[in-house]
Amino acid sequence: NAGVTQTPKFRVLKTGQSMTLLCAQDMNHEYMYWYRQDPGMGLRLIHYSVGEGTTAKGEVPDGYNVSRLKKQNFLLGLESAAPSQTSVYFCASSQITEQYFGPGTRLTVT
Amino acid sequence: AQTVTQSQPEMSVQEAETVTLSCTYDTSESDYYLFWYKQPPSRQMILVIRQEAYKQQNATENRFSVNFQKAAKSFSLKISDSQLGDAAMYFCAYGNKLVFGAGTILRVKS
Numbered sequence: 339n340a341g342v343t344q345t346p347k348f349r350v351l352k353t354g355q356s357m358t359l360l361c362a363q364d365m366n367h368e369y370m371y372w373y374r375q376d377p378g379m380g381l382r383l384i385h386y387s388v389g390e391g392t393t394a395k396g397e398v399p400d401g402y403n404v405s406r407l408k409k410q411n412f413l414l415g416l417e418s419a420a421p422s423q424t425s426v427y428f429c430a431s432s433q434i435t436e437q438y439f440g441p442g443t444r445l446t447v448t
Numbered sequence: 449a450q451t452v453t454q455s456q457p458e459m460s461v462q463e464a465e466t467v468t469l470s471c472t473y474d475t476s477e478s479d480y481y482l483f484w485y486k487q488p489p490s491r492q493m494i495l496v497i498r499q500e501a502y503k504q505q506n507a508t509e510n511r512f513s514v515n516f517q518k519a520a521k522s523f524s525l526k527i528s529d530s531q532l533g534d535a536a537m538y539f540c541a542y543g544n545k546l547v548f549g550a551g552t553i554l555r556v557k558s
Contacts, residue, residue: 379551380541436498
């Protein structure tokens with residue numbers, strides 16, 4: 339039982355490049371979330387999903403897209419990376435209330 | 449929109465002593481959840497304790513307890529018998545789609 343895993347753990351992008359972050363959970367949770375964490379701040383919700391095939395915007399959705407084609411996976415895409423998207427990205431999943439977090443992905447955009 | 453405020457950017461405690469971390473929040477909802485998460489240098493988000501708003505009894509998990517004051521919208525975390533391993537960033541968070549405070553760095557002195 340791996341819990342929540344994130345791929346990759348680190349990535350460096352140049353401005354304008356695209357990439358996809360993969361989140362996978364093996365707990366059969368309905369809800370999945372993507373957050374970003376910037377220095378001196380708590381985590382902020384980017385997008386979330388309440389079930390397979392559904393997605394919704396969170397607090398800071400601009401510049402990101404997501405997809406939930408399979409219940410266990412939640413993908414976060416950056417179509418044209420910007421330096422302002424340099425951050426640590428966390429994925430989480432939950433069934434009712436308690437969220438279980440992945441280890442995070444550190445993304446640097448130069 | 450809900451907001452969470454942690455007014456203490458940094459706290460220090462002597463090993464074996466007790467420390468209290470403050471958190472206030474703003475919401476118009478009557479039923480909700482509140483959480484304290486710990487983030488050590490490894491970056492992993494670890495749930496410390498949670499409180500359901502409809503429960504008047506304060507939650508307790510071993511050395512960790514909360515003082516939940518619903519009318520005052522206050523949710524403080526008390527750590528008793530502090531240990532070196534308690535040193536971390538602590539985040540207060542509200543709701544199902546978590547809204548986080550900015551965090552409090554806790555340093556434990558030996």
